[in-house]
Every structure is written in structure tokens, then in C-alpha cells.
Amino acid sequence: MRTKAMIGALAASATLIGLFGCGEENATAPETGAALELSKSERNALAAEVRQLTAGRGITALGRPPRVRPTLVRLGRALAFDKILSGNRDISCMTCHLAALATGDFRSLSIGQGATGLGATRVHPDGVFIPRNAPPLFNLFALKPLFWDGRIFQDGAGTFHTPAGAAITPAMHRVFELGTISILPLFPVTNREEMRAASGNELALISDDHPEQIWEALMKRLGKIREYRRMFELAYPGQRFEQMTFAHGSNAIGGFFVDQLAFNNSPWDQFLAGNDRAMTTVQLQGAKNFMSARCSICHNGPALTDNLFHNVALAQFGPGKGDGAGGRDDFGRERVTGIAAERYAFRTPALRNVELTAPYGHDGAFFDLRAFVDHYSESHLKLEKFLALQDPNVNLLEPLLRNTLLPTLNEVLATRDPLLTGVFFTPQVVDEVTEFMKALTDPAARNLQRIVPNRVPSGLPVDGARGGSGDEDD
Numbered sequence: 354m355r356t357k358a359m360i361g362a363l364a365a366s367a368t369l370i371g372l373f374g375c376g377e378e379n380a381t382a383p384e385t386g387a388a389l390e391l392s393k394s395e396r397n398a399l400a401a402e403v404r405q406l407t408a409g410r411g412i413t414a415l416g417r418p419p420r421v422r423p424t425l426v427r428l429g430r431a432l433a434f435d436k437i438l439s440g441n442r443d444i445s446c447m448t449c450h451l452a453a454l455a456t457g458d459f460r461s462l463s464i465g466q467g468a469t470g471l472g473a474t475r476v477h478p479d480g481v482f483i484p485r486n487a488p489p490l491f492n493l494f495a496l497k498p499l500f501w502d503g504r505i506f507q508d509g510a511g512t513f514h515t516p517a518g519a520a521i522t523p524a525m526h527r528v529f530e531l532g533t534i535s536i537l538p539l540f541p542v543t544n545r546e547e548m549r550a551a552s553g554n555e556l557a558l559i560s561d562d563h564p565e566q567i568w569e570a571l572m573k574r575l576g577k578i579r580e581y582r583r584m585f586e587l588a589y590p591g592q593r594f595e596q597m598t599f600a601h602g603s604n605a606i607g608g609f610f611v612d613q614l615a616f617n618n619s620p621w622d623q624f625l626a627g628n629d630r631a632m633t634t635v636q637l638q639g640a641k642n643f644m645s646a647r648c649s650i651c652h653n654g655p656a657l658t659d660n661l662f663h664n665v666a667l668a669q670f671g672p673g674k675g676d677g678a679g680g681r682d683d684f685g686r687e688r689v690t691g692i693a694a695e696r697y698a699f700r701t702p703a704l705r706n707v708e709l710t711a712p713y714g715h716d717g718a719f720f721d722l723r724a725f726v727d728h729y730s731e732s733h734l735k736l737e738k739f740l741a742l743q744d745p746n747v748n749l750l751e752p753l754l755r756n757t758l759l760p761t762l763n764e765v766l767a768t769r770d771p772l773l774t775g776v777f778f779t780p781q782v783v784d785e786v787t788e789f790m791k792a793l794t795d796p797a798a799r800n801l802q803r804i805v806p807n808r809v810p811s812g813l814p815v816d817g818a819r820g821g822s823g824d825e826d827d
């Protein structure tokens with residue numbers, strides 16, 4: 354999979370830039386006063402303006418999630434941290450969604466089962482990467498489609514759409530209490546690179562076409578542990594463990610995320626609640642830019658996502674999803690809808706706590722938040738420089754990944770979202786918007802050690818636990 358990069362082909366694509374013009378004539382950067390020391394009345398006026406723009410974009414306060422019964426949360430926490438859900442019992446959900454790393458892994462692309470170490474120091478003996486970046490698990494109750502390509506979602510009528518189709522029976526469907534996030538945990542356990550492995554255990558022997566047999570085998574494993582049987586029966590009063598399926602486990606993991614990883618107390622949230630002094634003047638100015646530039650056309654609604662898919666011109670690298678001539682490309686949303694115009698489109702991420710969740714984008718192309726914001730300014734030129742290894746950010750990618758950059762400049766720009774055409778920002782605007790991004794951090798998200806259990810019912814080591822096998826930096 355780790356073939357040589359085809360950077361040479363890039364030279365040929367350099368001519369494309371002419372098509373896009375320099376963008377400065379129809380710049381979208383709003384006017385910004387050079388002086389940020391505003392008088393009291395100027396500051397009040399700025400706050401009022403931000404409020405007005407915000408309302409115009411449908412950006413309202415993010416509510417609290419639905420209440421989840423504590424017995425369900427307890428079961429979900431145990432399952433999320435328990436390596437028993439992986440084929441060879443060597444990786445849990447939270448190995449890639451580390452509490453110490455804001456529920457990510459601080460890697461561009463994750464590394465799954467069969468590997469050692471955590472976070473930045475995790476290594477796989479065969480250099481195997483997961484094709485995409487591990488997104489944070491914050492406020493998942495507010496996200497309608499899940500995964501970068503939205504391949505799992507619940508429609509307005511309440512019907513779930515997933516790649517597993519009829520393998521998820523109507524009886525299982527009735528178990529999901531919290532929308533899309535209740536059904537998602539059914540999937541990582543079936544993935545061989547992430548959790549199940551190609552060999553060495555009874556789950557690995559099951560054909561990829563029969564996910565229901567994988568879920569059954571997991572329940573068999575869990576049923577051998579008395580503590581789990583009790584936890585399932587407490588979480589679902591009146592039901593016997595024997596009558597339950599892994600849908601019950603999946604729903605519980607969703608309940609744990611929804612209950613423990615809801616964050617809506619950032620300075621921005623306090624501002625929305627009426628406190629004009631919650632954000633700094635620079636952050637207010639950044640918020641104004643965010644609302645009046647095009648950011649909030651896509652990052653809108655209470656969670657700052659339109660729950661839709663766009664191509665914002667990021668470089669592609671890593672093993673890919675089997676797309677394109679060499680199979681190393683990732684067509685994103687097109688993989689789900691089959692619509693060619695949606696090639697390279699990915700779900701607009703929710704932005705709360707974004708300061709804590711580097712690297713950014715579906716393949717973690719940027720480690721620096723300011724650089725990601727800056728990427729929107731003349732993104733066609735930025736992408737070209739990135740692919741030509743002339744962008745300092747590309748040097749932050751680990752060599753194994755940098756060597757797999759796909760020279761697909763023309764292809765990516767062909768479906769780039771038209772909203773990005775003509776976008777140009779001054780460095781000052783980029784600074785201000787970046788400061789606004791930091792106003793989205795809920796202080797309670799800075800330390801998540803409280804969600805990590807000291808032990809799990811299987812007795813297997815808990816990654817990230819104090820005194821456990823965790824070896825990541827805290």
C-alpha cells in the first residue's frame with residue numbers, strides 16, 4: 354500500500370491555476386479596523402452586530418443533550434474502553450479516541466489493531482493506517498450524518514441508513530434511543546484494520562458479508578463475563594441478557610458519548626446566552642468575520658455545521674478508500690451517493706473545542722489551526738503548494754504519509770465548493786478568525802481524565818487509565 358508518491362505529475366497541473374484568477378478582486382474579506390482597542394460603545398456596537406449576523410445565519414445556542422439513564426452510561430463507558438470488543442483483544446474504541454487527546458489520537462490518520470503505543474507514538478509493524486482522521490466525539494447528539502462521508506444517518510422519518518442494510522433487523526432498530534450515534538458503534542467492531550483483525554480470533558473467521566455474525570460472536574464473548582450480563586440487564590430493565598443483541602451494546606456506547614461528551618459552555622456559548630464580555634475583542638472581531646465571510650454558510654446552526662458535505666480542497670494521502678486508478682484515493686461523499694459532483698466532499702465538522710482536536714480535516718492534513726483557517730484563502734494556490742511540498746504544513750506530516758500524497762490537484766479543484774472561489778483573507782482576518790475558533794473551547798473539555806474508568810469488566814488493560822497501559826503524554 355505504501356507506494357511511491359507521484360509528485361512528478363504535479364508540474365503538468367500547474368497551468369490550472371490560471372483558471373481561478375487571483376481572487377483578490379472579489380475578495381470576501383470583511384473590512385477590519387486596524388485598532389482592536391475599542392471604546393466601550395464601539396465594543397457594544399460590535400457585539401450587537403455579531404448578534405445580528407449570528408441570528409441571520411440560524412446560529413442559535415446549542416442545547417443540552419437528552420437525559421441518559423446512568424446504568425446505560427455505565428455500560429457504554431465499560432464497552433467503549435474495553436479491548437474485548439476487538440478481535441485480538443488489543444484495541445478499544447477509546448484507543449483511537451483518547452480522553453487525553455480530546456477524543457482523537459493526534460495523528461493525521463489513525464492506526465488500528467495490531468499496533469503498539471498510543472497517540473503520536475503509536476506504530477504498526479506493517480505501517481498500516483486507517484484511511485481517515487479520527488474525529489472527536491463531542492456533541493454527537495447534534496450531528497445528523499456520522500462519519501466523514503455521512504454513510505450512517507437517520508432521516509427525518511427516523512429511518513436509519515447504513516452500509517449494513519438488512520443485517521440490522523427491525524428488532525435492533527427499536528433499540529436505538531439516541532439517533533445516529535446509537536447505531537454507529539456497530540461498525541468499528543466489524544472493520545478488520547480498526548478492530549477485528551484478519552486472523553487470530555473467532556471474529557476474524559467470519560465473512561465480511563455477515564456483520565450480524567460478528568455482533569453475535571461479540572455478545573457470546575461478553576456473555577461469558579458475569580459483570581457484563583449484570584450491567585446489560587441493569588441498563589435495560591426487564592430484559593434478559595440472552596434476549597439482547599449487540600445493538601444494545603452499541604446504543605449504550607452512544608449513550609455514554611452523548612451524556613459525557615456534551616460541551617456547550619464555551620465563551621461563545623456564554624456570548625450567545627447574553628454575556629457581551631465572554632469573548633475578547635479580537636474574538637468578537639473574528640466572530641464578525643466568520644459570520645460575514647463565507648464560513649458560516651457551511652458552519653451554521655447550533656453545532657456550527659450544516660450537516661452537509663463540501664469539498665474544501667484538501668490534499669489526499671494515505672491508503673485511501675479504494676477509489677481512483679491506484680485505489681489510494683478517497684472520493685468522500687460520492688462513495689455514498691454515487692453523485693460525481695460530490696467527489697471529495699466531506700461532512701462539515703462541528704467546531705466546538707476545535708482548538709483541542711488537531712490535526713484537522715478528513716485526513717488530518719493540517720496540524721495547525723491557523724493554517725487550516727488560512728487554507729480557505731486562495732485554497733487553489735494553497736493546495737498546489739501543499740502538493741508541491743512547498744507548504745511548511747506538509748513538513749508536519751509524518752514521512753510515511755507525506756510520501757503518499759496524491760497529485761490530484763486538477764481533480765480536487767474540479768469539484769471544489771464554489772463558495773471557496775474568490776475567497777481571500779488578510780493575515781489579520783486569519784488571526785482574528787483563529788482567535789474566534791479558540792472562543793469555542795469549553796474549559797470542561799480541556800481535561801477528560803474523569804471519563805476514563807480504572808478498570809473494565811474483562812480485566813484487560815485500559816488505555817489512558819491512570820496506572821493502566823496508557824503511555825501517551827497527558
Ligand code: HEC
Nearest residue numbers: 445446449463464465485486487488499500501538541547
Ligand atoms: C483504529 C482507530 C479507531 C478505533 C479503534 C475506533 N475508531 Fe471511531 N473513528 C476512527 C476514524 C478514523 C473515524 C473516521 C472514519 C470515517 O469517517 O470514515 C472514526 C469515526 C468515529 C465516529 C464518527 C464521529 C463523527 O463525527 O462522525 C464515532 C462516533 C466513532 N468513531 C466511535 C467509535 C466507537 C464507538 C468505536 C468502538 C466501537 C470506535 N470509534 C473505534 C478511528 C477509530
Ligand code: HEC
Nearest residue numbers: 647648651663665667699700701702713714715729770772
Ligand atoms: C463550503 C463550505 C465551507 C466553508 C465556506 C467553510 N468551511 Fe470549514 N469545513 C468545511 C468542510 C466540509 C470541512 C471538512 C473538509 C474535509 O475534511 O475535507 C471543514 C473543516 C473546517 C475545519 C477543521 C475542523 C476539523 O475538526 O477538522 C475548520 C477549523 C474550519 N472548517 C473552519 C472554517 C472557517 C474559519 C471558515 C471560513 C474562513 C470555513 N471553515 C469555511 C466546510 C466549509
